Amino acid sequence: MVKIHGLIKEYPKGPQALKGVDLTVGDGQIVALIGPSGAGKSTLIRCINRLIDPTEGSIEFNGTEMTSLSTRALRTSRRTIGMIFQEYALVERLSVMENVLSGQLGYVGFWKSARRQFPQDVVENALKLLKRVGLSEYVDTRADALSGGQRQRVGIARALVQQPQLLLVDEPTASLDPKTARQIMRLIVELVRERSLSAIINIHDVQLAKMFTERIVGLRDGVIVYDGAPADLDHAALTAIYGEEDWEADTDSGEPAAAEVGSGE
Amino acid sequence: MPLTEKDGLIQWTRKSRSERIREHLIWVGAAFLFVLAARYISGQTIWIFVLDAPRQAQDFISRMFPPDVRYFNRAIGALWDTINIAVFGTLIAIVFSIPIAILAAKNTTPHPTLRAMALAVIVGSRSVNSLIWALLIVQITGPGLFAGVLAIGIRSVGMISKLLYESIEEINREPIEATLATGASRAQTFVYAYIPQLMPIFVGITVYRWEINIRESTIIGIVGGGGIGFLLNSAINRLAWNQAVVILITILATVIVAEWVSAKVRAKVT
Numbered sequence: 001m002v003k004i005h006g007l008i009k010e011y012p013k014g015p016q017a018l019k020g021v022d023l024t025v026g027d028g029q030i031v032a033l034i035g036p037s038g039a040g041k042s043t044l045i046r047c048i049n050r051l052i053d054p055t056e057g058s059i060e061f062n063g064t065e066m067t068s069l070s071t072r073a074l075r076t077s078r079r080t081i082g083m084i085f086q087e088y089a090l091v092e093r094l095s096v097m098e099n100v101l102s103g104q105l106g107y108v109g110f111w112k113s114a115r116r117q118f119p120q121d122v123v124e125n126a127l128k129l130l131k132r133v134g135l136s137e138y139v140d141t142r143a144d145a146l147s148g149g150q151r152q153r154v155g156i157a158r159a160l161v162q163q164p165q166l167l168l169v170d171e172p173t174a175s176l177d178p179k180t181a182r183q184i185m186r187l188i189v190e191l192v193r194e195r196s197l198s199a200i201i202n203i204h205d206v207q208l209a210k211m212f213t214e215r216i217v218g219l220r221d222g223v224i225v226y227d228g229a230p231a232d233l234d235h236a237a238l239t240a241i242y243g244e245e246d247w248e249a250d251t252d253s254g255e256p257a258a259a260e261v262g263s264g265e
Numbered sequence: 266m267p268l269t270e271k272d273g274l275i276q277w278t279r280k281s282r283s284e285r286i287r288e289h290l291i292w293v294g295a296a297f298l299f300v301l302a303a304r305y306i307s308g309q310t311i312w313i314f315v316l317d318a319p320r321q322a323q324d325f326i327s328r329m330f331p332p333d334v335r336y337f338n339r340a341i342g343a344l345w346d347t348i349n350i351a352v353f354g355t356l357i358a359i360v361f362s363i364p365i366a367i368l369a370a371k372n373t374t375p376h377p378t379l380r381a382m383a384l385a386v387i388v389g390s391r392s393v394n395s396l397i398w399a400l401l402i403v404q405i406t407g408p409g410l411f412a413g414v415l416a417i418g419i420r421s422v423g424m425i426s427k428l429l430y431e432s433i434e435e436i437n438r439e440p441i442e443a444t445l446a447t448g449a450s451r452a453q454t455f456v457y458a459y460i461p462q463l464m465p466i467f468v469g470i471t472v473y474r475w476e477i478n479i480r481e482s483t484i485i486g487i488v489g490g491g492g493i494g495f496l497l498n499s500a501i502n503r504l505a506w507n508q509a510v511v512i513l514i515t516i517l518a519t520v521i522v523a524e525w526v527s528a529k530v531r532a533k534v535t
Contacts, residue, residue, distance in 0.1 A: 051442050078448035089443035093461040102457050106448020113449075114456050155443075162447055 001027050001166060001198045002048060007057035009043050009222075017043040019222040020057070025166075028196045030189060032209035032230075035219035036242050041202040044219065045168045048200070049081045050074055062165065079106035082159030082197075084188070086171035088151040090158075092144035096135060099143050099154050100126045103161035122161070129157040133187065149180035156188060160195075167192055167199040174204055181205070185212045206238070329510035336508045339496060340515045346410055347492035348519070350485065351478035354417025359471055361418075362425035369426060370433035373459075383426070390423025395481045396488060403489040413490030417478050425474055432466045433459070465534040476527035483516045 002025040009018040017040045025031050033041050046052040048059055050066060059066040064077055082103070090099045104122050105113055112118070118126075130136055133153040138146065143154060152172060159167060172188060173181035185203075189212045192199045203209045209216055210230040218226030218233075218241035225240045226233070238247045267278050280288070367373045369383035399416035406412045436459065444458040486494020493512060500509040 049446055051446060075448040075450065078446060081446070083443065083446040085439055085443055087439055089439035091440045091444075091458055091461050093464065094457070098457075102444055102449070103447050105444065105450075105453045105457065110450065110452050110456075113453050158443070158447070168446075 001025050001029070001062065002200070003058075003060040004044075004048070005058045005060075007044070007047060007059065008055045009040070009047060009052065010055045017222050018047070018054070021219075021222070021224055023217065023224065023227075025198050025200060028198060029215060030192055030199045030201065030213045031215045031217055032213040033200055033202045033217050033219060034204070034206055034209050034241060037204075039219040040222040041219055042170055045083075045170055045200055045202060048166075048168060049078050049083060075106055079162055080165045082162045082164035082167045084152070084155050084159050084167065084169040084172050086174045088148070088155045088175075090143040090151055090154055092142070094143060095139070096130065096141050096143060096146070096154050097126065097139045100130060100157045100161050103158040106162070126157070126161050129160050132191070133157050148176050149184060152176065152180075152184050153187070156184075156191065160191060165197060167197050169199060169201040169203075171202050171204060173208060181208065182211075189213070206233070325506070328506040331507065332510045332514070333505070333507040334511070336511045337515070340493065340512050343486075343493040343496045343512075344515055344519060347482045347486065347494070348479065350410060350413040350417055350482040350490065350492050351475060353414045354482065355421055355471060355475045355478050357414065357418035358421030358425050358474065361422045362429060365422065365426040366429035366433060369430040372436070373433055383430075387423045387426050387430075390419055390421075391427065392423075393420070395420035396484060399485045399488050399490040408489030408491065410491040413482060413485045413492060416485055416490055417482055420481070421474050421478060424477075425470055428470045429463070429467060432463060432470075436462050468534045469531045472527045472530045476523045479523040480520055483519070 002023070004021055004023040007018050007021040007023075008016060010016050021040075021044060023031075023044075033044065035041055043052055047054045048061065048066065050069070054067060057067070061077060061081070064073075066074075066077060069077060091102070094102075098116065101116070101118050101122065104118055104126075107122075108118060127136075127139070130139060133156055135150060135153055135157070138150065143151060146154065155172075167188070169188060173184055176184060185208050188199070188201070191197075201209070201213065210233065213230065216226065216228065216230050216233055217224055218237065220241050226237045228237070235247045239245070267281055269276050269278070365383045365386055368375070368379045369387060371380070374380040374383070395416050398419050399412060402412045402415050402419075406415065440462070441454060441458040444454045449457065482490070482492055483494050483497075486492040486496065487498045489495070493516060497509060497512045497516075500506075500512060
């Protein structure tokens, strides 16, 4: 599905954000990308759909080399890559339906889209998705009238109305309360499995990553320092990703380490 | 350095000693300049005339009464022209401002050279008062409504473009990224992500400018731009103060109504 090789991103006037990343994501695989702020997680997934242009390296998506696409070909490839954002990235003053339908812009001509004329099957699919994410009653509501969790559901519906094969998810829960965060993660993972899509999910919350995904990739300073199963993400691995910290203290395994919290160091 | 040690206690002040001294010197210098300027102005003033001012004002006002009420008909006719100058001037400005603002905003300009040109147009338009624009244009087109509309339009392009391009530069990037990520073209992204975000700001700016234009177009008539200002000028020239006061009242009422409309519309679109 996605084959990244030797990916380097250098911002003008700044250190390298990505220092030669190699990553392969198979069909139907869900990967959680974890790492400290500034590790390059957002840059990495934005390089895949070229919201950011990489400096060097190759990104192959379904056999297409993304880094050398023309504008038109890039639009065609982007249609099959859905994206979900931390701050939902909805157009606040448009209705829920308009936001969801904007996921189809890559398929519809300019004048039709400007007059909000979308094919019947697209409209039906949008309504079906809104029902699936539990927003049937809000079709005509303006996006800025919704709560955070509801907005993220609109964001999810927008990404899925594209009929994507790959989902890029950038910190989907970082702006949500813990309960809503779990619900949103569960929804994303369920929908990805139902449609057998692939997904790369940037996430701060290690617990959520372990709960909902089958593969965890740890990024630190633009380098992949961990790639494995959630179960193997131990003290050593977390230290490699985030640096030294009393990692056992906040895991739910609650062994002797938890008892040491009070005494400190 | 705001932290100093005195008698073994660490003391904190907002500004260091040298900063405080410099600040005091600036105040003293400013006061000195003020006195100097006041003396100069006083030397240029004929104080006998100033002392006479209250009596002159009283005389002046007494000549305005009773107002020539029949003159209202003429005033209303000219007011219609004035409102048209403001409305069409604003419309012309809108037509040109939108593309200029898009060219001038860092994030939407196709090329830095075009951006520099757009900024030059904005500065040029803004740096000349609409009264001066009217004086210049009257020389070219002759006096009348058309000159007024052009003067108002040219002056407004600068302000509307400037405020609009600054809003474009401060736009929320996330919805734009999200729209591009769906495979939308630049034109589609403009319609779906830029326009909805800019609409309320744009309406607010243009209505505000329209309100300013109502006020400015009353003045423009004085230099030949047509409308109620022309009438006012001729009334003053004929020393017909009882007619001039009618015109002044009409202008005042119009400006109040325009401000009210502007405030209502701007409150509605946020």
